[in-house]
Amino acid sequence: MKGIKKGGWISYKVDGIFSFLWQKRYLVLNDSYLSFYKSEKCNEEPVLSVALTSITNVSRIQLKKNCFEILRATDQKDNISPINSYFYESNSKRSIFISTRTERDLHGWLDAIFAKCPLLSGVSSPTNFTHKVHVGFDPKVGNFVGVPDSWATLLQTSEITYDDWSRNSKAVIKALQFYEDYNGFDTIPSNDNSNKSKDMKPLKTSTRYIINKRTNSIKRSVSKTLRKGKTDSILPVYQAERKPFPRSGENNNIINSTEDADIFREGKVYVSKENTANPQTNQLGKKEQQVIQHHLRRHENNVALNPRRVAPSAPAKKVHDDETKPSKQDLLELRDTDDSDEIIMKMKTVAIDVNPRPYFQMVEKAGQGASGAVYLSKRIRLPPNNDSKFLKSHCHRIVGESVAIKQIHLSKQPKKQLIMNELLVMNDSRQENIVNFLEAYIIDDEELWVIMEYMEGGCLTDILDAAAESSNGNKLSPLNESQMAYIVRETCQGLKFLHNNKIIHRDIKSDNILLNSQGLVKITDFGFCVELTEKRSKRATMVGTPYWMAPEIVNQKGYDEKVDVWSLGIMLIEMIEGEPPYLNEEPLKALYLIANNGSPKLRDPRQVSKKARQFLDACLQVDVEVRASVRELLTLNFLSLACGPDELKVALKWY
Ligand SMILES: Nc1ncnc2c1ncn2[C@@H]1O[C@H](COP(=O)(O)OP(=O)(O)OP(=O)(O)O)[C@@H](O)[C@H]1O
Numbered sequence: 001m002k003g004i005k006k007g008g009w010i011s012y013k014v015d016g017i018f019s020f021l022w023q024k025r026y027l028v029l030n031d032s033y034l035s036f037y038k039s040e041k042c043n044e045e046p047v048l049s050v051a052l053t054s055i056t057n058v059s060r061i062q063l064k065k066n067c068f069e070i071l072r073a074t075d076q077k078d079n080i081s082p083i084n085s086y087f088y089e090s091n092s093k094r095s096i097f098i099s100t101r102t103e104r105d106l107h108g109w110l111d112a113i114f115a116k117c118p119l120l121s122g123v124s125s126p127t128n129f130t131h132k133v134h135v136g137f138d139p140k141v142g143n144f145v146g147v148p149d150s151w152a153t154l155l156q157t158s159e160i161t162y163d164d165w166s167r168n169s170k171a172v173i174k175a176l177q178f179y180e181d182y183n184g185f186d187t188i189p190s191n192d193n194s195n196k197s198k199d200m201k202p203l204k205t206s207t208r209y210i211i212n213k214r215t216n217s218i219k220r221s222v223s224k225t226l227r228k229g230k231t232d233s234i235l236p237v238y239q240a241e242r243k244p245f246p247r248s249g250e251n252n253n254i255i256n257s258t259e260d261a262d263i264f265r266e267g268k269v270y271v272s273k274e275n276t277a278n279p280q281t282n283q284l285g286k287k288e289q290q291v292i293q294h295h296l297r298r299h300e301n302n303v304a305l306n307p308r309r310v311a312p313s314a315p316a317k318k319v320h321d322d323e324t325k326p327s328k329q330d331l332l333e334l335r336d337t338d339d340s341d342e343i344i345m346k347m348k349t350v351a352i353d354v355n356p357r358p359y360f361q362m363v364e365k366a367g368q369g370a371s372g373a374v375y376l377s378k379r380i381r382l383p384p385n386n387d388s389k390f391l392k393s394h395c396h397r398i399v400g401e402s403v404a405i406k407q408i409h410l411s412k413q414p415k416k417q418l419i420m421n422e423l424l425v426m427n428d429s430r431q432e433n434i435v436n437f438l439e440a441y442i443i444d445d446e447e448l449w450v451i452m453e454y455m456e457g458g459c460l461t462d463i464l465d466a467a468a469e470s471s472n473g474n475k476l477s478p479l480n481e482s483q484m485a486y487i488v489r490e491t492c493q494g495l496k497f498l499h500n501n502k503i504i505h506r507d508i509k510s511d512n513i514l515l516n517s518q519g520l521v522k523i524t525d526f527g528f529c530v531e532l533t534e535k536r537s538k539r540a541t542m543v544g545t546p547y548w549m550a551p552e553i554v555n556q557k558g559y560d561e562k563v564d565v566w567s568l569g570i571m572l573i574e575m576i577e578g579e580p581p582y583l584n585e586e587p588l589k590a591l592y593l594i595a596n597n598g599s600p601k602l603r604d605p606r607q608v609s610k611k612a613r614q615f616l617d618a619c620l621q622v623d624v625e626v627r628a629s630v631r632e633l634l635t636l637n638f639l640s641l642a643c644g645p646d647e648l649k650v651a652l653k654w655y
Contacts (some may be wrong), residue, residue, distance in 0.1 A: 003030040006112040011064070011099045012036060014048075022064070023047075027098065029112050034070070050096065055117045058110060066106040067099040070113070141193035151176050158588040164596075171596030177553050178595075179588050265574045343416040344445050350427050351440035352383065356449050359383060360405060367458070370526075371419060372408040376454055379403055403438060406450040410442075417447065418527040425503060426450070427525035431492030435514055435524040455522060458513030460487065460571075464510055464578055477576055479614055479651055482643035487513065488615070489552075489639045490521035491568060492504025495630045498523075499561045509548045510574050515652060519645030547580040547593060551622050554595045562627050573600065578606055584655045598622050611638040 011022045014522045025036040025047060034055070035046035050072060051204040057071040072094050100106040110317040114120050154176060165172050256303075360377040379401050408419060426437035436453040443449065457463075466478045477489070491513060498505055505512075505523065512525040550566035552559045570580045581600035582590035605613060615638035621627035 005029045005031065005116065006108065007040075007042070008109075009040075009101065010105075010109075013097050013172050014095070022099065027109070029109075029116060031116065031504055034113065037338045041097050048096075052113075053119065055105070055113070056119050058113050058120065060106070060110070061097070063097055064099040066101070067097060068106060068110060070096040070098065072096070073119075091636070098142055128458070154179065154588060159526070159586050160589055160592055164589075164592060168212070168596045171592055174555050174595045175588055175591035178556060178591055224503070243420050329512055338412070342415060343420050344410065344442065347416075347423060347440075347442055348419060348450065350423050351442040351448060353442050354383060354483060355443050356383070356441040356451075357443075360403070360451075362405070363402075366404055366454070369406065371413055372406055374406045376456075377403050377405045397438060400453040402456075404452045404454040406452065408448040408450070410446055410448055422525070422527040423448075423450065426452070429498065429501070429503070431494060431497040431519070433490050433522050434497065435522045452524075453516075455514035455516045455524075457517060457519075459524075460510035460513040460515065460521075460575075464574060477578060479575055481609055482641045483648050484572065484612070486640050486642040486648055487575065488568065488572055489519050489642045491523060491571070492634050492639070494523040494628050495561075495564050495568070496634065499564070499630055503563075504561045505564050505567075507545060507548070508571060509545055509580070510571055515573070515648065517649070517652070519648035519652070521645075521648070547583055547586060548596060550624075551594055551598075553625060560624070562624050562629065565619050565627055565630060565633065568630075568633070569616050570600070571600065572612070572616055572619070576612070577603060609638075609641070611636070611641060614638060 008027060009024060010027045011024050012027070013022045025038065026040045026042065028035045028037060028042055028046075030253055033046075033049045034052060034054055035042075035049040037046050050070065054072040055070055056073050057069075059071075061067055061069045063069075067361060100109060100111065129256060142605045160175070187199055204291050216321075339385050359379060359381045363376045363378055365373055366376045379399055380396060382397060382399060410416060410419075413419060423437075423440060426435070427440075430436065437450040438453065440451065441449040443572050463478055477484075491508070495505065495508070505526070507525055507527075508523070512523060513525050516522070546554075548567040550559065550563040553563060582593050585593060599617070599622060602608065602613075602616070615633070615636050618628035618633060618636060633639075
């Protein structure tokens with residue numbers, strides 16, 4: 001057809017009576033119209049033709065993947081074939097939504113439409129950092145120009161400067177894009193009128209980060225990870241943790257949170273009488289304070305980084321041995337919006353549908369996670385012998401053993417899919433460097449109890465928080481290199497197991513490494529785990545915790561299991577320096593630095609051996625092809641420095 005400037009298959013829907021219908025159409029742009037055809041040949045009358053003179057705005061929206069919205073002036077008439085006119089109410093509805101097959105197509109269309117529509121500036125709003133974006137810095141006026149309002153606000157409150165922009169504008173845009181996708185628009189502060197302008201001055205001086213200090217976010221910010229999807233409704237967390245801590249000598253088993261108190265009132269907690277004599281008990285207040293201080297410190301800057309996207313469902317289906325039971329992929333295959341009943345039903349394929357309270361005696365609170373509290377408990381009875389789920393797991397359980405119980409109030413979890421993920425991965429992953437899942441119970445479809453082996457050493461972060469300050473203000477690691485090498489080696493073994501099973505952990509960091517009293521090291525927190533399949537060996541979803549995130553995630557490229565290797569490298573820096581790189585930067589700047597800076601450098605490389613530096617180098621390669629696999633890491637010399645578990649126990653002595 002003559003005059004065609006661009007053509008291609010898209011899905012579209014109009015904002016009208018049939019607004020739920022997405023239809024596949026061949027879209028054609030010519031000098032005057034944007035037309036939707038049923039076939040590529042364009043030999044029939046178009047289903048809909050929109051005059052380019054009527055288009056007042058085009059913008060990307062999240063309605064569907066690779067989707068944009070076309071807004072038309074309401075006083076314009078479109079050419080609509082009579083047969084299709086019932087789909088379309090020309091003068092009352094103004095939006096047309098178009099979804100393209102790929103991101104690249106989307107940008108092709110945006111550029112072409114912007115170039116052709118007289119009412120548009122000829123410049124599309126920035127939507128993709130891999131594309132030539134239409135945002136710039138105008139040196140004449142000294143302003144960023146063409147940025148959307150939300151970005152303007154973000155830039156204004158960030159520490160990103162004009163120098164950063166000139167050095168790598170693409171990385172700034174990547175960071176902005178990522179940040180906005182990660183947080184969604186509602187986290188942007190509703191500032192006063194001064195922020196309405198699209199053009200703004202770059203910030204040459206440091207500006208304190210102020211985003212998202214709304215009460216809810218602060219409450220959520222103490223969550224140890226940034227898995228806010230799981231924490232949205234767990235509002236008592238902050239209040240609970242801000243309560244005064246038990247003073248030394250007080251009975252630290254006292255139920256010390258609103259949530260705990262509820263449980264207590266309902267008679268759900270069995271407090272051990274012998275427990276008052278337990279020397280560990282008196283440490284609880286101190287331990288909790290340390291954990292919370294750590295959380296507050298870490299998350300002071302992280303407040304605004306709130307993942308919007310949940311861990312994706314596993315893509316391909318495998319044939320399952322047992323046809324009557326859903327496969328793991330089936331179990332994980334759920335929509336983004338959690339369907340509670342469906343998930344609970346699926347949880348029951350793993351969890352025992354029985355009240356476990358008579359089987360355990362609660363001893364003390366061991367920690368607080370985003371989705372619930374973890375209690376040290378004692379097994380006082382075994383469930384009846386006839387429960388197949390209990391018998392099937394080959395774990396050896398004995399009356400009197402200590403276990404950790406994670407209690408999750410399902411009704412309070414907006415993202416049950418993450419919990420389901422965790423349950424499934426734990427259930428399938430029995431390896432000595434993975435925290436051993438024993439069994440799970442579901443109570444009245446309301447509460448989930450996950451029973452795990454008890455890791456009395458707590459998480460690696462607790463040890464690192466004991467780091468002392470050196471005279472020049474740097475942190476001195478409480479671990480020596482052989483202890484670090486041992487922790488790294490054990491983590492590598494756990495990761496090797498996961499990767500061999502095509503599972504990416506996606507949230508490796510010191511918070512998710514637990515230690516026990518024998519000095520054994522195990523990976524935990526499998527909510528973000530995802531399976532790679534042969535069909536799909538790269539993921540594109542953004543999850544994890546930004547400071548530990550590989551650049552390919554921030555850059556929103558496809559990624560694979562090597563993101564865990566990067567995070568492991570960052571965790572080694574944590575062990576050496578007490579914290580991950582850029583922790584003191586405000587979050588948007590940190591994302592910019594991850595996207596732009598390449599491999600992070602040690603503050604003082606001389607403080608570690610060449611072997612440790614080589615190991616870091618192998619982990620922290622920006623080029624994924626060059627970055628080592630876990631298997632390769634295990635052959636590196638640094639790991640030959642590893643001590644035995646006994647030597648790590650020394651580092652646990654503060655307990
Ligand atoms: N098996 C365990 N043994 C001992 N302590 C544990 C165990 N699992 C967790 N904890 C403690 O409980 C705390 C919270 O653990 P949890 O896994 O719930 O944390 P989270 O990852 O922040 O939360 P969530 O998984 O709910 O998002 C940990 O920091 C740790 O101190």
